[in-house]
Amino acid sequence: xxxxxxxxxxxxxxxxxxxxxxxxxxxxxxxxxxxxxxxxxxxxxxxxxxxxxxxxxxxxxxxxxxxxxxxxxxxxxxxxxxxxxxxxxxxxxxxxxxxxxxxxxxxxxxxxxxxxxxxxxxxxxxxxxxxxxxxxxxxxxxxxxxxxxxxxxxxxxxxxxxxxxxxxxxxxxxxxxxxxxxxxxxxxxxxxxxxxxxxxxxxxxxxxxxxxxxxxxxxxxxxxxxxxxxxxxxxxxxxxxxxxxxxxxxxxxxxxxxxxxxxxxxxxxxxxxxxxxxxxxxxxxxxxxxxxxxxxxxxxxxxxxxxxxxxxxxxxxxxxxxxxxxxxxxxxxxxxxxxxxxxxxxxxxxxxx
Amino acid sequence: xxxxxxxxxxxxxxxxxxxxxxxxxxxxxxxxxxxxxxxxxxxxxxxxxxxxxxxxxxxxxxxxxxxxxxxxxxxxxxxxxxxxxxxxxxxxxxxxxxxxxxxxxxxxxxxxxxxxxxxxxxxxxxxxxxxxxxxxxxxxxxxxxxxxxxxxxxxxxxxxxxxxxxxxxxxxxxxxxxxxxxxxxxxxxxxxxxxxxxxxxxxxxxxxxxxxxxxxxxxxxxxxxxxxxxxxxxxxxxxxxxxxxxxxxxxxxxxxxxxxxxxxxxxxxxxxxxxxxxxxxxxxxxxxxxxxxxxxxxxxxxxxxxxxxxxxxxxxxxxxxxxxxxxxxxxxxxxxxxxxxxxxxxxxxxxxx
Numbered sequence: 207x208x209x210x211x212x213x214x215x216x217x218x219x220x221x222x223x224x225x226x227x228x229x230x231x232x233x234x235x236x237x238x239x240x241x242x243x244x245x246x247x248x249x250x251x252x253x254x255x256x257x258x259x260x261x262x263x264x265x266x267x268x269x270x271x272x273x274x275x276x277x278x279x280x281x282x283x284x285x286x287x288x289x290x291x292x293x294x295x296x297x298x299x300x301x302x303x304x305x306x307x308x309x310x311x312x313x314x315x316x317x318x319x320x321x322x323x324x325x326x327x328x329x330x331x332x333x334x335x336x337x338x339x340x341x342x343x344x345x346x347x348x349x350x351x352x353x354x355x356x357x358x359x360x361x362x363x364x365x366x367x368x369x370x371x372x373x374x375x376x377x378x379x380x381x382x383x384x385x386x387x388x389x390x391x392x393x394x395x396x397x398x399x400x401x402x403x404x405x406x407x408x409x410x411x412x413x414x415x416x417x418x419x420x421x422x423x424x425x426x427x428x429x430x431x432x433x434x435x436x437x438x439x440x441x442x443x444x445x446x447x448x449x450x451x452x453x454x455x456x457x458x459x460x461x462x463x464x465x466x467x468x469x470x471x472x473x474x475x476x477x478x479x480x481x482x483x484x485x486x487x488x489x490x491x492x493x494x495x496x497x498x499x500x501x502x503x504x505x506x507x508x509x510x511x512x513x514x515x516x517x518x519x520x521x522x523x524x525x526x527x528x529x530x531x532x533x534x535x536x537x538x539x540x541x542x543x544x545x546x547x548x549x550x551x552x553x554x555x556x557x558x559x
Numbered sequence: 560x561x562x563x564x565x566x567x568x569x570x571x572x573x574x575x576x577x578x579x580x581x582x583x584x585x586x587x588x589x590x591x592x593x594x595x596x597x598x599x600x601x602x603x604x605x606x607x608x609x610x611x612x613x614x615x616x617x618x619x620x621x622x623x624x625x626x627x628x629x630x631x632x633x634x635x636x637x638x639x640x641x642x643x644x645x646x647x648x649x650x651x652x653x654x655x656x657x658x659x660x661x662x663x664x665x666x667x668x669x670x671x672x673x674x675x676x677x678x679x680x681x682x683x684x685x686x687x688x689x690x691x692x693x694x695x696x697x698x699x700x701x702x703x704x705x706x707x708x709x710x711x712x713x714x715x716x717x718x719x720x721x722x723x724x725x726x727x728x729x730x731x732x733x734x735x736x737x738x739x740x741x742x743x744x745x746x747x748x749x750x751x752x753x754x755x756x757x758x759x760x761x762x763x764x765x766x767x768x769x770x771x772x773x774x775x776x777x778x779x780x781x782x783x784x785x786x787x788x789x790x791x792x793x794x795x796x797x798x799x800x801x802x803x804x805x806x807x808x809x810x811x812x813x814x815x816x817x818x819x820x821x822x823x824x825x826x827x828x829x830x831x832x833x834x835x836x837x838x839x840x841x842x843x844x845x846x847x848x849x850x851x852x853x854x855x856x857x858x859x860x861x862x863x864x865x866x867x868x869x870x871x872x873x874x875x876x877x878x879x880x881x882x883x884x885x886x887x888x889x890x891x892x893x894x895x896x897x898x899x900x901x902x903x904x905x906x907x908x909x910x911x912x
Contacts, residue, residue: 282667283828310634311634311664312668314635315665315666317832340805354862355855355857356849356852357853357855366794384790411856412858430787431784432784437735438791440864444723444731447693452829462841480670480805485805488803489810491813492813496706496709501765502705502708502710503764507708508707511796
C-alpha cells in the first residue's frame with residue numbers, strides 16, 4: 207500500500223521525462239497535470255500514464271521537446287499544430303494563446319491537432335478561469351461510443367470541460383463526457399472480474415450487455431441518458447465536430463483522422479460583457495442557492511461541478527496519494543532503466559519480519 | 560380538424576401582430592419563426608403562442624416595435640439590449656451581429672437581455688449555418704428544474720442549439736434541453752389526464768412522482784440521465800451562467816433576474832480554421848457513417864440531430880399543419896377583435912348536415 211506525497215510524485219514524474227529527453231519545462235508541465243489528476247481522485251489520468259507516455263517517446267510517436275506551432279493566427283481564432291508533443295504541454299500552450307486573444311478580442315477559439323493525450327479538460331479551462339475568464343475545452347479521439355440507436359463505434363466519449371470564476375465560493379469546474387462509461391472503467395471492471403451496469407454498452411450485434419468482454423470484442427459504449435440518449439448523442443456529435451473538424455485532426459470516425467487528441471478551446475473574457483465583481487457574485491449566489499436547496503430523497507448533499515475533485519484534493523494533499531503496486535512496479539522499472547531515483551513511500555505495508 | 564398551409568398561417572400571424580402595432584418586418588419575423596416551429600413538429604413553440612404574445616403586448620410587457628440595441632460593442636463580443644421586444648426579432652438581430660463579427664474576427668459571442676421568448680434555439684443557429692458558420696445558441700428563463708440531487712427549482716431546462724453546415728447531406732441541427740421534461744409536456748399530460756414518466760420530476764418534498772399535479776404544487780423537473788444526471792445538471796448550470804450572467808439577464812435563480820429569455824450566442828467562421836469544402840465533406844462523411852452503421856436492437860434507423868424536424872417539415876409543407884380547435888378558437892377571437900381575416904382551413908371536419 208505505498209502512499210506518496212504530491213511533491214514526491216511530481217518530482218519523480220519530472221525526472222523520468224527529463225531523462226526521456228523532454229525539456230525541463232515540458233516535463234514539469236506533464237508532471238503537474240498527471241499529479242493534479244491523482245490529487246483530484248482521477249487516478250486513471252494520473253501517473254498511471256507514465257509507462258504509456260514513455261513508450262510513445264521511445265518509439266518516436268511522441269516528441270517530448272515539442273511545444274507546438276500556431277499555424278493559423280487570424281484575429282480571435284487560431285489553429286495550433288502540436289507537432290506530436292505531450293498533450294498537456296500542447297493544450298497548455300494553446301490555452302495560453304486563447305487567453306491572450308480573448309483578452310484582446312473578448313472571445314477566442316483555438317483548434318489543435320497533432321496533439322498527445324491531454325488528460326482532464328478541466329485543467330486548461332481553469333487556466334482561463336484564473337485570468338477571470340470562462341474557459342471551455344472539448345476533445346475527441348478514436349471512436350469508442352455509438353450513436354443513439356447505433357451499435358458501431360463512431361464517436362469518442364466526447365469530453366467537455368468548463369471553468370467559471372467565483373468570488374467567495376469554490377469555482378465552478380465542469381469535466382464530463384457524453385458516454386455511459388469510458389474505456390478505462392470497462393478495463394478496470396474486467397480486471398476485477400466485475401460486470402458492467404445496465405445500459406453501459408451494447409455488444410457488436412447491438413444487444414445490451416453487462417460483460418466487459420462484449421465491449422472488447424467490438425461492442426460500443428452508449429451515450430448517457432437512456433431513452434433520452436439522443437441528447438447526449440447530439441452533444442457528442444457536436445463536440446466531435448468542434449474538436450476534430452475545425453482544427454484539422456479529423457472527426458473520431460473520419461477516414462483521415464490523425465492520431466492523438468483533436469482539441470477545441472474557447473476563452474471568454476467576462477469583463478468585456480459585464481462588471482467582473484457583479485458576475486462573480488451572481489455565480490456565488492447561484493452556487494449557494496443550489497447547495498442550500500432542499501434535497502431529493504436519497505441525497506444528503508448537493509455538489510457543485512468540480513466540488514468532488516476539490517474535496518478529494520484537499521484530502522490527498524494531507525493524507526497522500528495511494529498508488530497501486532502494479533503501477534509503482536512499472537514506473538520503478540522505467541526509473542531504474544533511466545537512473546532516476548524512486549521516492550520512499552511515506553506510508554507502506556508493514557514488511558514481513 | 561382544421562388543417563392550414565404554412566403560407567396561410569404565416570400571413571395570419573403577421574396580420575395579427577401588425578394589427579397589434581408591430582412593424583411589418585417584426586411581425587414577419589415572428590410569423591416565420593412560429594410557423595417554422597409548427598412545420599418542424601414543435602407545435603408547443605408554434606402559433607399556439609399567439610394569444611400569449613398578444614396579451615403581453617396589450618399589457619405593455621412586450622414592445623412589438625423594438626429591434627434591440629447593441630449596448631456593448633467590443634471587438635468580437637457584444638451585449639444586446641432587447642428593449643423588451645419579440646424574442647424572435649431580438650435573437651435574429653443579435654445573431655446577425657454575431658455573424659458579422661465572426662466574419663471579421665473568426666469567432667464572436669453576444670449576450671442578450673430584456674428579450675422575449677425566443678422559441679427554438681435551432682433557428683438562430685441555422686442563420687449562422689447558412690453563412691457557412693457554426694452557430695451555437697443557449698437561453699435561460701425562470702427556474703423549473705432542480706440540481707442533481709435537489710428538490711428545488713433552480714435552473715431552467717437550459718436549452719442549447721447548434722447548427723453545422725454540410726455539403727450533400729442535410730445539415731446537423733441540434734436543439735435540446737437538459738431536462739427530463741419541459742413544462743409544456745407536463746401541462747399537456749395534465750390536460751389529457753396522463754401520468755408522467757418515472758424520473759421526470761420530484762415533488763416539493765423531493766420524492767419521485769408521476770403526478771403532473773405534484774409538479775404544479777412546487778415539484779421540479781429533473782436533469783436527464785438518471786444516475787448520470789450530474790452530467791446534464793453540470794451542463795444546465797453552465798448554460799445558465801452563459802445565458803444569464805454574461806448578458807446581464809441574471810441566472811434563472813438569481814434575485815435580480817429579469818423577465819424573458821437571457822440568451823448567449825456564438826458564431827464560428829469555419830473558413831478561418833480550415834478549407835470550407837474539406838470541412839463540409841468531413842461532416843457529410845460522419846453523417847453517412849452514423850446513418851449507415853449497424854443498429855442497436857430495437858432501432859430501425861439512426862437519426863442525425865435535426866433530421867426528425869426536416870422530415871416533419873417536408874411532410875407538413877405538403878399535407879398542411881393541423882391546429883387543434885382550442886388554439887384556433889383563441890386565435891379567431893383575437894383576429895376578430897383586430898379585424899384580421901381568418902383563413903379557410905383546407906381540410907376540416909365535415910359539417911353536420
